Amino acid sequence: MLFLARMDVRFPESMDAQTKADYQAQEKSYSADLQRRGVLKGIWRVVGEYANYSIYDVDGHDELHAIFQGFPMFPYMKVQVTPLAQHPNATADEFFAPPST
Numbered sequence: 160m161l162f163l164a165r166m167d168v169r170f171p172e173s174m175d176a177q178t179k180a181d182y183q184a185q186e187k188s189y190s191a192d193l194q195r196r197g198v199l200k201g202i203w204r205v206v207g208e209y210a211n212y213s214i215y216d217v218d219g220h221d222e223l224h225a226i227f228q229g230f231p232m233f234p235y236m237k238v239q240v241t242p243l244a245q246h247p248n249a250t251a252d253e254f255f256a257p258p259s260t
């Protein structure tokens with residue numbers, strides 16, 4: 160199942176630069192592992208914002224929630240999720256398998 164997520168990150172004003180950098184490094188490593196495993200299919204920065212849009216391929220809601228909770232920066236993220244279904248007009252679709260005949 161595919162899901163589109165928008166993640167907005169908001170660190171507390173009081174957080175020091177080194178702590179932020181540590182969180183970002185841990186986040187990068189966690190994100191890279193998800194991408195290597197094919198769970199995180201793509202991630203894009205929202206221009207001008209500390210936010211991203213990302214696409215996840217998981218078995219269901221519980222797995223997706225567990226993945227989000229695993230993000231080191233989860234306590235500082237607001238996540239909005241949109242379930243995705245196959246569009247009948249899609250011509251080239253790298254995310255969905257072709258319909259079986």
Ligand SMILES: O=C(O)C[C@H]1C=CC(=O)O1
Nearest residue numbers: 166168186190209210211
């Ligand atoms: O920098 C971000 O957008 C936050 C974070 C969430 C996933 C990820 O890889 O980075």
